[in-house]
Amino acid sequence: MIVEAGTPAPDFTLPDQDGNEVSLESLRGRRIVLVFYPLDFSPVCTDQLNVYQEVLGELESEGATLYGVSVDSAYSHRAFQQQLGITIPLLSDFHPKGEVSRAYGVLIEERGHTGRALVMIDPDGIVEWSYTSPSPLEIPGANLIFDALERSAA
């Protein structure tokens, strides 16, 4: 089960695509959206992060900071980010593999990668909204993030 709204978000410290460590603690005071996706270079993800990138300015102006998360290595993330031409940072849940994804309830154990899920965390580190895609082939639209932001502002 994915982490539910109203519960504290599990803490994490993960390297980004450049090897810089990013922790939930260091992001306190900001509203963040974790975008869990199955794997770098799988064709469906490509469109997901590209479309989020296209509306990134607007998401940021509404106060959201996005991070992609998958079980791929930081080196893979860097190559993937460059191939997509995106600036959204990608966090590497590589070692111990999938540990953070498991804590968030989005790891698909039998496949060894995460499902497709979104988790919005408020500036105090509390889960504000979470969403799991019914199947890895169904990509959560950017509109769902805008909807969640509107609800959090209400």
Place this chain on the structure above:
Amino acid sequence: MRSSSPPAILDGDRVRGAGPVDVIEYGDYECPYCAQADLLLADLPVRRAFRHFPVTSKHPRARVLAAAVEAAALQGAFWPMHDALFADQGRLDDPHLWQRARTLGLDLDRFEADRRSEAVAARVSVDFRSGVAAGVMSTPTLFVDGAPHPGVPGEALIALLRGAADRC
């Protein structure tokens, strides 16, 4: 860009074809699958609207190309420019756009000014934003009776669209 109800063809849409079913196509001129989808739809008895969905991190020329088609539209040549881009996606640089504009008999100075205008950029953005609000996440995405169909239409969808006309 929060969620909106499924899109329907509106007054401002670029529409062609006639038939009992409405199809809205979100596409990008740099996307080969969009060209393929567009060709498949051309053979079907449907009324179809094309809306711009440029994803520039994937296709750096996408917004420029959408703006060029909208600039052509201001001289009455939306569909001729639309078809001319999809017909040759290997030639999408500026000189290729000028060449197409000349071939279509457009006023080149006006075309150049219009394709860089704020009004044209805003027109493209209206389409894109409507797509995001409808949950479009890949190109092409077709909407038929409000239901999204991402990807190049497969045999089942094509049969459905053809069959709807046969029943009338």
